[in-house]
Amino acid sequence: MSKVTCDMAVSVDGYTAGLNQRLDAPFGDVDDVLTRWMFEAPEENAEERAAIVAAGAFIMGRNMFSPDRGAWDLDWTGWWGDEPPYHAPVFVLTHHEREPITMQGGTVFHFVTGGVHEAMRLARAAAGDRDVAIAGGAATVNQFLAAGLIDELRLHVAPVLLGRGERLFEGIDRIDLVPAGVRRTDLVTHLRYQVARA
Amino acid sequence: MSKVTCDMAVSVDGYTAGLNQRLDAPFGDVDDVLTRWMFEAPEENAEERAAIVAAGAFIMGRNMFSPDRGAWDLDWTGWWGDEPPYHAPVFVLTHHEREPITMQGGTVFHFVTGGVHEAMRLARAAAGDRDVAIAGGAATVNQFLAAGLIDELRLHVAPVLLGRGERLFEGIDRIDLVPAGVRRTDLVTHLRYQVARA
Numbered sequence: 249m250s251k252v253t254c255d256m257a258v259s260v261d262g263y264t265a266g267l268n269q270r271l272d273a274p275f276g277d278v279d280d281v282l283t284r285w286m287f288e289a290p291e292e293n294a295e296e297r298a299a300i301v302a303a304g305a306f307i308m309g310r311n312m313f314s315p316d317r318g319a320w321d322l323d324w325t326g327w328w329g330d331e332p333p334y335h336a337p338v339f340v341l342t343h344h345e346r347e348p349i350t351m352q353g354g355t356v357f358h359f360v361t362g363g364v365h366e367a368m369r370l371a372r373a374a375a376g377d378r379d380v381a382i383a384g385g386a387a388t389v390n391q392f393l394a395a396g397l398i399d400e401l402r403l404h405v406a407p408v409l410l411g412r413g414e415r416l417f418e419g420i421d422r423i424d425l426v427p428a429g430v431r432r433t434d435l436v437t438h439l440r441y442q443v444a445r446a
Numbered sequence: 447m448s449k450v451t452c453d454m455a456v457s458v459d460g461y462t463a464g465l466n467q468r469l470d471a472p473f474g475d476v477d478d479v480l481t482r483w484m485f486e487a488p489e490e491n492a493e494e495r496a497a498i499v500a501a502g503a504f505i506m507g508r509n510m511f512s513p514d515r516g517a518w519d520l521d522w523t524g525w526w527g528d529e530p531p532y533h534a535p536v537f538v539l540t541h542h543e544r545e546p547i548t549m550q551g552g553t554v555f556h557f558v559t560g561g562v563h564e565a566m567r568l569a570r571a572a573a574g575d576r577d578v579a580i581a582g583g584a585a586t587v588n589q590f591l592a593a594g595l596i597d598e599l600r601l602h603v604a605p606v607l608l609g610r611g612e613r614l615f616e617g618i619d620r621i622d623l624v625p626a627g628v629r630r631t632d633l634v635t636h637l638r639y640q641v642a643r644a
Binding site for chain 1: 458459460479591601603605606607608609614615617618619620621622623624625627628629630632635637639
C-alpha cells in the first residue's frame with residue numbers, strides 16, 4: 249500500500265533552517281551545513297537522495313515554494329530551476345489562489361487553499377499507488393504530523409547544533425515511533441522511523 | 447588524555463523529561479519511554495550502559511540529584527538507592543552549601559556552589575587521568591555546552607516525539623559536531639559526536 253513519507257534535513261537540535269529565510273537564502277542565517285551531504289557526498293548518500301524524490305506526488309508549504317510572504321512574484325517558480333527534481337505533481341499549501349505552473353520534466357506546481365486534508369486528498373489521487381511525500385518546511389511537516397497524516401519519517405541529521413532557527417516538531421502531542429533504520433555517513437546520520445498509529 | 451563526556455537519553459524531538467518532575471516522578475508526566483532501553487534490553491545495550499558510568503568523576507545539576515526546589519531534605523540521597531551506579535565522586539551544582547554524602551560502593555556526593563567552572567575544576571582533579579562525565583539534567587548540560595566544556599556528546603534517542611517537557615540544547619550558540627558513531631537497537635538509537643573546538 250502506498251504511504252505518506254516525510255524527509256527532513258535537520259540539525260542535531262532539530263532545526264531545519266536558520267532565522268531570516270529569504271529568496272536568496274532559503275536556509276536563512278545558516279550556511280549549507282544541513283544539506284552538505286547531498287551535494288558534497290552524492291554517491292555515498294545516493295540511496296537516501298533517491299528516496300526523497302521517489303514519491304508520486306508531493307506536498308509543500310508556501311514558504312518552501314517561496315519565502316516571500318507578500319504578493320506572489322509570478323515569475324518565481326521555486327528554488328529548483330527549470331526542471332525541479334520532483335518530476336511529479338507538487339501541491340503547495342497557500343492562502344492565495346493561483347494557476348498551476350508546469351515545469352520541465354513533469355513537475356507541476358498546484359496551489360491548494362483548502363488546508364492539509366484537501367492537499368492530502370489531491371496528492372493521494374495524483375499519486376495513485378505510489379507514495380505521497382511531505383516535502384517541508386518544518387511548519388508544514390508539524391501540521392501533517394499533528395494531523396496524524398505521516399506514515400514514515402526520515403530525518404537526515406547533520407552534525408551541528410544550531411541553537412536557533414525554524415524548529416521541527418513544534419506544536420505536536422506525543423507520537424510514538426518505531427525505529428526502521430539508521431545509516432551514518434561522514435556528513436549526515438540518516439534515521440528512519442515508522443509513525444505508530446494511535 | 448582524559449575528556450569530558452555527556453550521555454543523555456532524549457526523545458527524537460530533544461526532550462530529556464516531561465513536565466512536572468517530582469520526587470516520585472523523576473521524568474515528570476512521561477512514562478519510562480526514554481530509559482526503557484536500559485532496563486528492558488540491558489544486554490543489547492551493555493556497551494552504552496557501561497560507558498555512562500565509566501568516568502572517574504561526575505557532575506550533575508541540583509534537579510538531577512533532587513527535584514525538590516525547596517529546602518534540602520537531608521534524608522534524601524538521590525534516586526539511586528544506597529549504592530548509586532557512579533562509584534566515584536559526584537559534584538552536584540547547587541546554590542546551597544551542604545556537607546558531602548558518602549554512599550556505598552564509592553559514590554560520594556559533593557555539593558558545589560561556585561558554578562560550572564568550579565565544578566569542572568574539582569571533577570577534573572578528582573578524576574585524575576580518567577574522564578569527567580556531565581550526568582544531566584538538560585539545563586546543566588546546556589550550561590556546560592554553552593561554556594565549551596564538553597568533548598563528547600552521546601545521545602541515546604528513544605523512538606518517540608514527546609511534544610513538551612524539558613528540552614536539551616536550549617540557550618546555546620552554534621556548535622559544530624563530528625559524527626563518531628551510531629548504533630541502533632530496537633528501543634534506542636545511540637548517536638556519538640565529538641564537539642568541534644572553536
